Amino acid sequence: MHSPVAARVSECPIGSLLIIDDSSVQRAHTVGICRSLGVGMIYEAGSGAQAIELIGSLVAPPALIIVDLEMPEMDGIELIYQLKQRQYMAPLIVASGREPALIQAVEAAAHNLGFRVLGGMQKPVDPGALSRAFARAGQGEVIVEADTPKVPEVEISADLLARAVAAGMVGVHYQPKVDMRTGIVRGVEALARWTRPGLDAVAPDRFIPLAEREGLIYPLTLSVMDQALAQAAEWNARGLRLSMAINLSPGLLDHRSLVDEVLALVARHDVQPNQVVLEITETSAVACWGAALGVLARLRLKGFGLSIDDYGTGFSSMQQLSRIPFTELKIDRSFVRGVHQRGNLRVILQSALDMARQLDLVTVAEGIETIEDWRLLQECGCSTGQGYFIGRPMPAGEFPQWLKRHQGVLHTLRWAARRSPA
Numbered sequence: 001m002h003s004p005v006a007a008r009v010s011e012c013p014i015g016s017l018l019i020i021d022d023s024s025v026q027r028a029h030t031v032g033i034c035r036s037l038g039v040g041m042i043y044e045a046g047s048g049a050q051a052i053e054l055i056g057s058l059v060a061p062p063a064l065i066i067v068d069l070e071m072p073e074m075d076g077i078e079l080i081y082q083l084k085q086r087q088y089m090a091p092l093i094v095a096s097g098r099e100p101a102l103i104q105a106v107e108a109a110a111h112n113l114g115f116r117v118l119g120g121m122q123k124p125v126d127p128g129a130l131s132r133a134f135a136r137a138g139q140g141e142v143i144v145e146a147d148t149p150k151v152p153e154v155e156i157s158a159d160l161l162a163r164a165v166a167a168g169m170v171g172v173h174y175q176p177k178v179d180m181r182t183g184i185v186r187g188v189e190a191l192a193r194w195t196r197p198g199l200d201a202v203a204p205d206r207f208i209p210l211a212e213r214e215g216l217i218y219p220l221t222l223s224v225m226d227q228a229l230a231q232a233a234e235w236n237a238r239g240l241r242l243s244m245a246i247n248l249s250p251g252l253l254d255h256r257s258l259v260d261e262v263l264a265l266v267a268r269h270d271v272q273p274n275q276v277v278l279e280i281t282e283t284s285a286v287a288c289w290g291a292a293l294g295v296l297a298r299l300r301l302k303g304f305g306l307s308i309d310d311y312g313t314g315f316s317s318m319q320q321l322s323r324i325p326f327t328e329l330k331i332d333r334s335f336v337r338g339v340h341q342r343g344n345l346r347v348i349l350q351s352a353l354d355m356a357r358q359l360d361l362v363t364v365a366e367g368i369e370t371i372e373d374w375r376l377l378q379e380c381g382c383s384t385g386q387g388y389f390i391g392r393p394m395p396a397g398e399f400p401q402w403l404k405r406h407q408g409v410l411h412t413l414r415w416a417a418r419r420s421p422a
């Protein structure tokens, strides 16, 4: 069953892959296509158990895995969990005879587990679909080799975080937000980064929840805001006026002093409130009542923009959200990633965009990773885009270089309306 097939065609970005399918006919079909696409080394397994045994026995595990869903004993979903448990994090393609909604659910689950998912497709596998998924492997994120040793995660504690905030070691990276018609940069989102000398930066997903639990989110946010506003002022002085988006945790809105502190900061840096957008997640907006609602209303009254972040993850009704004077709707990346090949996502996306337009809200799509998704969002009329396809979060020092590179690709991003037949 473990039959490596050697055939090299230089343009194929896939050096080796593993096809897991209990049907030998389907496997042979997929092997044939992979061979014609020039994959170097093709491994096969007829079950999940066989796949795990095979991967464990290889010196260099496969760079990509194509997994079937319906298999006796261990199904494809269980297999994906097992791969995660063993840290075999090769990029995945999900191929199944089942309905697209199910395939998409598995793709999303694998993505949430940390896998890079190159695509989902119906069986029998189609050469075009497979070759497009392969092409994705060569774009954007570098493929994490399955045998990359895991860096052990360093313990973090409330005490360490408190000291880091006080010492100004929680810095800020900036991710561009661009106009989807022209590609021109309109603003940036400030994203916190805990940097430690000689060690990897800690991602915010690890320390923001800690800061929220341990009462550190207030000083942390004020520090992020201070740095972000200083940066905005510096860019203003150079003629680059960018809107600055800053994330607000729900607990902050219970501090009545927040509005005055924020006003003092914008005044100190000589930045107008209307240049600042405060992002509040949909989930926290729904739970926002009483004093917290008063804080948001005051911020809006002073001229700050208010954005509903991660829209689509909170099951809110428009009635609930309309209590808050939002100016922007930011569609969660789970509705954006891969939207060009997911009909049902497109429906949800389009209705959110239509609703936002009627409410006169700026629309932002976050998590745009490919040109295909960029084009589709343009067609849907989304006003602003953000994502790795445009630019990753970066230190302010790298922004001028990014801007220069970005100017060079503007013409490819521009919206070219389809010419209507005469």
Ligand code: C2E
Pocket (backbone or CB within 6 Å): 175, 190, 191, 192, 203, 204, 205, 208, 221, 224, 247, 248, 249, 309, 310, 333, 366, 367, 368, 369, 386, 387, 388, 389, 393
């Ligand atoms: P968020 O507000 O939804 O921020 C967007 C996140 O998506 C960022 O992750 C960004 O790096 C990531 N992202 C952007 N484009 C793409 C893309 O194309 N693909 C993918 N896969 N991801 C993309 P990051 O910087 O790790 O931040 C994670 C979360 O941490 C943020 O999610 C936000 O909720 C929170 N956070 C970050 N900074 C702050 C802060 O200063 N205060 C508070 N309260 N929360 C913060």
Ligand code: CA
Pocket (backbone or CB within 6 Å): 189, 247, 279, 309
């Ligand atoms: Ca955000």
Ligand code: CA
Pocket (backbone or CB within 6 Å): 309, 310, 330, 332, 333, 366
């Ligand atoms: Ca978000």
